Each structure stands twice: as structure tokens, then as C-alpha cells.
Amino acid sequence: MTYYDFDMVHERKNTCSLKWDGMDGRFGTVPDDALPMWVADMDFLSPPEVINAIRERALQGVFGYVHASVSSFEAVAGWVRSIHGWDIQPDWIISCTGVMPAIGAAIRAFSRPGDGIIIQPPVYPPFFRIVADNDRKVVENPLVNDQGYYRIDTDSLRPILEDPGNRILLLCSPHNPVGRVWRKDELEQVGRMCIETGTLLISDEIHADLVFKPDRHIPSASISTDMAANTITCISPSKTFNIPGLQTAYAVIPAPSLRKGLQASLRAASIGTHNVFGLVASDAAYIHGASWRELMLEYIRKNRDQAVSFMREEMPWVGVRPPEGTYLMWLDMRGSGLDTEEVTERLIHKGRVVLDPGYWFGKEGSGWQRLNIACPTTLLEEGLKRIKASF
Numbered sequence: 571m572t573y574y575d576f577d578m579v580h581e582r583k584n585t586c587s588l589k590w591d592g593m594d595g596r597f598g599t600v601p602d603d604a605l606p607m608w609v610a611d612m613d614f615l616s617p618p619e620v621i622n623a624i625r626e627r628a629l630q631g632v633f634g635y636v637h638a639s640v641s642s643f644e645a646v647a648g649w650v651r652s653i654h655g656w657d658i659q660p661d662w663i664i665s666c667t668g669v670m671p672a673i674g675a676a677i678r679a680f681s682r683p684g685d686g687i688i689i690q691p692p693v694y695p696p697f698f699r700i701v702a703d704n705d706r707k708v709v710e711n712p713l714v715n716d717q718g719y720y721r722i723d724t725d726s727l728r729p730i731l732e733d734p735g736n737r738i739l740l741l742c743s744p745h746n747p748v749g750r751v752w753r754k755d756e757l758e759q760v761g762r763m764c765i766e767t768g769t770l771l772i773s774d775e776i777h778a779d780l781v782f783k784p785d786r787h788i789p790s791a792s793i794s795t796d797m798a799a800n801t802i803t804c805i806s807p808s809k810t811f812n813i814p815g816l817q818t819a820y821a822v823i824p825a826p827s828l829r830k831g832l833q834a835s836l837r838a839a840s841i842g843t844h845n846v847f848g849l850v851a852s853d854a855a856y857i858h859g860a861s862w863r864e865l866m867l868e869y870i871r872k873n874r875d876q877a878v879s880f881m882r883e884e885m886p887w888v889g890v891r892p893p894e895g896t897y898l899m900w901l902d903m904r905g906s907g908l909d910t911e912e913v914t915e916r917l918i919h920k921g922r923v924v925l926d927p928g929y930w931f932g933k934e935g936s937g938w939q940r941l942n943i944a945c946p947t948t949l950l951e952e953g954l955k956r957i958k959a960s961f
């Protein structure tokens with residue numbers, strides 16, 4: 571296997587990086603040497619195959635409009651088949667500029683203003699925004715927190731799904747920020763309830779490739795033909811290969827009527843296109859990126875275990891569980907005895923480390939923080955030291 575250097579620290583300051591250069595905008599003035607451990611992107615280089623493909627394309631020097639050919643969709647389908655065992659057809663795939671643009675387009679296509687869209691906080695903050703910004707109603711079915719291990723509250727979900735005003739369930743699978751990789755029986759139960767109540771399932775699987783053994787991501791739509799017919803699955807190479815700035819994602823939709831509806835909605839918003847470098851990177855990543863992904867996951871798994879041990883030994887008042895998937899850790903800091911703003915203030919100004927405040931993910935996240943561990947281990951160690959020093 572090729573050797574990839576995940577230990578190398580790459581200077582990202584002054585590169586238009588949201589994570590490194592965008593902290594002031596979100597948190598007020600942060601210290602110059604603050605260490606960013608927020609925003610879900612990685613501090614690793616993308617796979618060399620991806621970098622080389624982009625370099626070659628850049629050297630061609632012509633950057634006209636892009637046409638995604640069948641071979642690109644075959645690359646996506648090949649990846650999904652080999653990594654997740656879901657046998658999808660290239661013509662089920664629609665390309666778009668991001669998972670959130672696809673979700674927004676799906677909401678507009680398959681619900682009307684005022685309809686309820688169900689989300690399960692604590693959850694990725696733009697889930698709230700995309701519903702509200704499209705004049706739909708955010709309907710919350712909070713996850714159950716069983717001592718840091720989260721599950722879907724299917725008892726409370728049932729009557730919410732039965733309300734005819736609620737049209738869509740937006741599922742985060744694996745779940746950001748709690749790191750759960752939903753099991754087959756959990757997905758099956760939710761999927762069945764959606765079918766029985768005529769609720770569309772949008773399954774955001776952007777973190778699908780970031781799952782640690784022995785857990786395994788199961789695409790919701792792969793579970794049965796009925797679920798396939800009622801599901802829009804959103805995937806992207808962006809998290810896996812650290813290319814979110816290239817704005818490339820895919821919706822996988824076996825049902826022709828759903829596919830047509832989403833295509834029309836993307837066209838109406840003129841967002842169903844690709845960036846030339848996004849497409850080139852996606853092709854290279856999905857065709858050549860499997861061994862890089864394996865090694866990246868192994869590296870992050872070690873970071874995860876190290877961070878969990880650190881918290882348990884050095885900060886035992888912090889509640890922490892190893893995430894089953896994603897490179898995000900969900901830290902219960904309510905034991906600090908401080909209010910939630912004070913915790914953020916301490917981290918940023920005393921510790922000089924920036925995490926995502928948990929209340930961004932819904933009121934259930936109040937007192938929690940989300941830590942991004944996809945970085946060289948030396949940076950992680952420095953970040954953990956700073957978190958400890960904050961208190």
C-alpha cells in the first residue's frame with residue numbers, strides 16, 4: 571500500500587479557509603493563535619490521485635462549462651457498490667453543487683410552504699435553516715440520549731409522521747454530531763413508518779464513508795425495494811476526501827417520479843451543475859481513493875481513541891463516547907458547572923481553541939461542544955491540552 575503522510579501539518583491560515591480564517595466572523599474576535607477544531611473539514615491533504623487530477627486539469631487551462639458524462643456516474647455507482655454493497659444504477663444519480671442544495675431542492679419539490687419537515691436534534695445546524703428558509707415548519711423529534719448513546723425516539727416519531735401536515739423526514743445517517751451509525755433494524759423501523767404514513771425520507775448520508783469497524787453504514791434505500799422507492803439519498807465525496815470546497819454532491823434516487831421532481835427543482839434554482847474541478851476530483855477520488863480512505867480512517871480511529879482516553883483520564887467530568895462514525899466528537903461539558911456561553915468563552919479566550927458550541931445543534935446541545943478530530947495527531951494533542959487548560 572502507498573504511504574500517505576497524515577502526520578504532516580499544513581499551513582491553512584490565509585487560504586480563504588472557513589475553518590482557519592473564518593473564526594472571527596462566527597465567534598467575535600478570537601486570539602490570533604486560536605486552534606480551530608470546529609467546521610467539518612479535515613486538516614489533511616486530499617489523496618494524491620485527486621490533487622494530481624486537479625493539477626493536470628488546471629494545466630489544460632480551459633475552464634468551460636462542464637458536462638458530467640456517464641463515466642462519472644459509473645464511478646459514483648462503483649464506489650457505492652464496493653464500499654456499501656448497494657447496487658445502484660448510474661441513471662439513478664443526479665449531480666448537484668452540494669448536499670444542502672439538493673436537500674433544499676427536494677424540500678421545495680415535495681412539500682408546500684407551511685408543511686412540516688421533521689428533523690432529529692441535536693443535528694447539523696443547517697437542517698433547521700434549510701427548512702425555515704424555505705418557509706416550511708421545523709418539526710423536531712429529538713433523539714433520546716441514553717448516557718451519551720443516542721437513539722431515535724420511534725415512539726414519539728410515529729404520531730409526528732401520522733400528522734398529514736408533516737411531509738418529509740430528514741434523516742442524518744450517520745448522525746452529525748452524535749456519531750451514531752444507525753443499525754439496520756433502526757433504519758428499517760423508521761423507513762417502514764415513513765412508508766406507512768406517506769412521508770418522504772431524505773437520507774443525508776454525507777458521512778457514510780466515515781465509519782469505524784466493526785460498525786457498518788447501511789444506506790437506507792438499500793434495505794428494501796419499498797424503502798428504495800420512498801427515499802432520496804444524498805451522498806458526496808466531499809467529507810471523505812476533504813474536498814467540500816469543490817462543491818460536488820449526488821442524489822441517488824431509484825424512483826423515477828422522485829428523480830424527475832428533484833431534477834425539475836434543481837433546474838428551477840439553476841443548481842444542478844458541476845464545478846469542473848469538483849467533477850475531476852470526484853472521478854479521481856471514487857476510482858482511486860479506496861486505499862487512502864482506509865488509511866485515513868485508521869488514522870482518525872487512533873485520534874478518536876486517544877481523545878477519548880485523554881478526556882476520561884484528564885477531564886473525567888466531561889461525558890464522552892467514541893463516535894461510531896464521523897470525525898466529530900460530541901462532548902458533554904455540562905459538568906463544568908458553567909453556562910454554555912461561558913464554556914465557549916473559556917475555550918476560545920483562555921484555552922485558545924475553537925469548537926462548535928452544542929446549542930448550534932438545537933436546544934438539546936446546550937452545554938455540549940463538538941470537537942473535530944480529523945487533523946494530524948500533534949494538532950489534536952495540542953487542542954486537547956488547550957481544552958483542558960480552559961478550565
Ligand SMILES: Cc1ncc(COP(=O)(O)O)c(C=O)c1O
Pocket residue numbers: 610667668669670671694742746774776777806808814818819
Ligand atoms: C450532515 C451534513 N449534511 C450536509 C453537509 C454539507 O453538505 P454540502 O457542503 O455538500 O452542502 C454537512 C457538512 O458538514 C453535514 O455534516
